[in-house]
Amino acid sequence: xxxxxxxxxxxxxxxxxxxxxxxxxxxxxxxxxxxxxxxxxxxxxxxxxxxxxxxxxxxxxxxxxxxxxxxxxxxxxxxxxxxxxxxxxxxxxxxxxxxxxxxxxxxxxxxxxxxxxxxxxxxxxxxxxxxxxxxxxxxxxxxxxxxxxxxxxxxxxxxxxxxxxxxxxxxxxxxxxxxxxxxxxxxxxxxxxxxxxxxxxxxxxxxxxxxxxxxxxxxxxxxxxxxxxxxxxxxxxxxxxxxxxxxxxxxxxxxxxxxxxxxxxxxxxxxxxxxxxxxxxxxxxxxxxxxxxxxxxxxxxxxxxxxxxxxxxxxxxxxxxxxxxxxxxxxxxxx
Numbered sequence: 407x408x409x410x411x412x413x414x415x416x417x418x419x420x421x422x423x424x425x426x427x428x429x430x431x432x433x434x435x436x437x438x439x440x441x442x443x444x445x446x447x448x449x450x451x452x453x454x455x456x457x458x459x460x461x462x463x464x465x466x467x468x469x470x471x472x473x474x475x476x477x478x479x480x481x482x483x484x485x486x487x488x489x490x491x492x493x494x495x496x497x498x499x500x501x502x503x504x505x506x507x508x509x510x511x512x513x514x515x516x517x518x519x520x521x522x523x524x525x526x527x528x529x530x531x532x533x534x535x536x537x538x539x540x541x542x543x544x545x546x547x548x549x550x551x552x553x554x555x556x557x558x559x560x561x562x563x564x565x566x567x568x569x570x571x572x573x574x575x576x577x578x579x580x581x582x583x584x585x586x587x588x589x590x591x592x593x594x595x596x597x598x599x600x601x602x603x604x605x606x607x608x609x610x611x612x613x614x615x616x617x618x619x620x621x622x623x624x625x626x627x628x629x630x631x632x633x634x635x636x637x638x639x640x641x642x643x644x645x646x647x648x649x650x651x652x653x654x655x656x657x658x659x660x661x662x663x664x665x666x667x668x669x670x671x672x673x674x675x676x677x678x679x680x681x682x683x684x685x686x687x688x689x690x691x692x693x694x695x696x697x698x699x700x701x702x703x704x705x706x707x708x709x710x711x712x713x714x715x716x717x718x719x720x721x722x723x724x725x726x727x728x729x730x731x732x733x734x735x736x737x738x739x740x741x
Contacts (some may be wrong), residue, residue: 441651450476451597453667459686468537473543473557502526504536514539559585590736595664607650608676614646614706621713658694665733680724
């Protein structure tokens, strides 16, 4: 959350502003159908700031280790496993940014930075090891029919033997969900090539946010009766999309991963727009609003302010996310 310049402050101006925004929404959605058939390319370069700067070069380099993986897929795995936390440790003793269990690390851990040791807690070793392990699994199932990346991910979850036995992704619900989760999250870490499809729920989410204009800000507010119907920035965007059946994470930097990332000149009403003091790291995002067109968003800006319209073109503008149902569902509950 940050102090932002108010665009509309008076009731009369607010009404005029609403008419202005509704015209923008209608106008943009008239052409949105023409964008729905936008074709994405096969390139999977990393989206701006999607990986913390300390790890971006590692993920970009090692994500091209073999054809079954790419930088965005590797980033999605690391995010799903640890949220890019090099100190993460699970109750099952999985360790580090890539969440290797000791037995797997003993077999597949490599000295990625050439400093003479293999340290599961060092991302310079763990990230290369994760890529190497993925590629090793891919080699085990290279003759299995179907998509080699999905077969590799299935091997990661269920073992290569199960993939070979069933001739592809095995009929295990957990494994099928794992494959879908990672391949969906991949889109949230990939730089889009061309246009991305408009959100089906966006117009209704905007309507929800518009109905909250003038509501006082509350840090941590979710709009509940206990909160007096008040919101903070990510509480508002979460509630707006929850009103149309899409459940987003609670905090802004996790909402960033709920779909692909349109460029500034490709924004559509309903896209979430994000702001940060560190434009190289999505984990540092601290503010979010919902785009309404014409360079403006509806947001809950700060303590002492109300939900209002604000411009998005400020020095701390980080980027945008086009929320999708599958993207939101793929996000881990905790990272």
